[in-house]
Amino acid sequence: MAEQGAGEGREDRAEGRGRVFSGMQPSGEAHIGNYLGALRQWVELQERYECFFCIVDEHAITGEFTPAELPERVFDLAVSFLAVGLDPERSTIFVQSDVAEHVRLAWIFNSVTPVGDLERMTQYKDKSSRRESVPAGLLNYPILQAADILLYRAGHVPVGEDQIQHLELAREIARRWNGRFGDLFPEPEAILSPAGRILGLDGAAKMSKSMGNTVGILDEPEAIQARVRTAVTDPQRIRRDDPGRPEVCNVFTLHQHFTPAEQIPDIAAQCRGGTRGCVECKQILAEHIGDHFAEARARASELKAHPDRVLAVLDAGAERARREARKTMDAVREQMGMVWRKRLQPTGDLR
Ligand code: SF4
Secondary structure (H helix, E strand, O other): OOOOOOOOHHHHHHHHEEEEEEEEEEEOOOHHHHHHHHHHHHEEEEEOOEEEEEEHHHHHHHOOOHHHHHHHHHHHHHHHHHHHHHOOOOOOEEEEEHHHHHHHHHHHHOOOHHHHHHHHHHHHHHHOOOOOOOHHHHHHHHHHHHHHHHHHHOOEEEOOOHHHHHHHHHHHHOOOOOEEEEOOOOOOOOOOOOOOOOOOOOOOOOOOOOOOOOEOOOOOOOHHHHHHOOOOOOOOOOOOOOOOOHHHHHHHHHHHHHOOHHHHHHHHHHHHHHOHHHHEEEEHHHHHHHHOOOOHHHHHHHHHOOOHHHHHOOOOOOOOHHHHHHHHHHHHHHOOOOOOOOOOOOOOOOO
16 A cells, blocks of 8 residues: 555546545544445455545534544544555545535535425434434534535445445435536435444444444454353353344354454354353454454554655645546536626636
């Protein structure tokens, strides 16, 4: 992997490939849910698409956050991106707030999106029901998401199942805007994550830092062992020699992602036969998780020792993203008649 951003000739390589956009909130170092649900797929998509990968800090501020922690969280997520193999020579990696056009396009989309469409979003209903005072940003969140994608006129968006409804709204916004102001935006297609919903160590909720049920991809092997030791297993298995049910155990699901395929039948058989205890089963899983990310840990410690390299990647990514975003916004303003300079000064610069 190269150490810094946008390489010469990328425009040529991008020719003829479809464009992908995806974003992730800056919650610090990635965890295995982020990896299985998104990052692993993003690394593969770089081979086939022209990709824009964004750290969406403007989405993050719609929830609870501590300003003093935000820069570190952005940096740590950027390190995770690069450590798992996102390649700035092939992909545009940047921070959302470095490209002002995201919020500008979101405002434009506010003008074509009915409030009712936003109010029926499942995620809005869920999050707003848990808050006394609901910020408008929480309601408008999917509009900003639509702007993120459509700003780059991306045709494909890797998403988890819980984001399909938002993507459908983005398609609807594209249709509405195109219908009113003329064809400009493609209707982006979902590329579904093959991993499905990744449950946390509690075996109940989606893996997420806010639930405290994660394993960090850059954790040291001892820390991974300590975290995995807390994982919930088959609740019917009380004693070591009780027969277990791997099909209901989230530890087994994680084995299927990290343990070599040829060992999976043995893990299942020993669980069912009560010949291997859960403690040992979890130790084996933790070892495989640790091994899986050994290379990523080494890359991350190199990057943390040279933060200037990470900043250079994000700066170059933002520069390239801004170039693409401005092309779209110029077309948006032109088609919407927001070109008053032309009236007064026919050769005027639209910016
Ligand atoms: Fe889960 Fe492994 Fe225990 Fe079976 S032995 S219940 S798969 S942790």
